[in-house]
Amino acid sequence: MNDATTPQHDPAATDGLDGGDYTAYPAPRASSLWHRHGPKPRPLSDAERRHNRELLDAAQYKPHTAAAKRGR
Secondary structure, rough: OOOOOOOOOOOHHHHOOOOOOOOOOOOOOOOOOOOOOOOOOOOHHHHEEEHHHEEHHHHHOOOOHHHHHHOO
16 A cells, blocks of 8 residues: 555654654663662551641642742
8 A cells, every 4th residue: 555645754854853753863871860779669658648738738828938939
């Protein structure tokens, strides 16, 4: 089903502006800091989740102090 009317994509003819995945250089290796080593963290308890939620709510809705507005 490949005839003259079917558009073909030529990777060698791309300039990188057509949304292709072609770059001038290969992608760098991932940093070793991106990978976790060791045991997985334990899940949070319900009390810890509730405490974190309360702190988040307080930080989001509490009026800012003058020092926070000055950037300190």
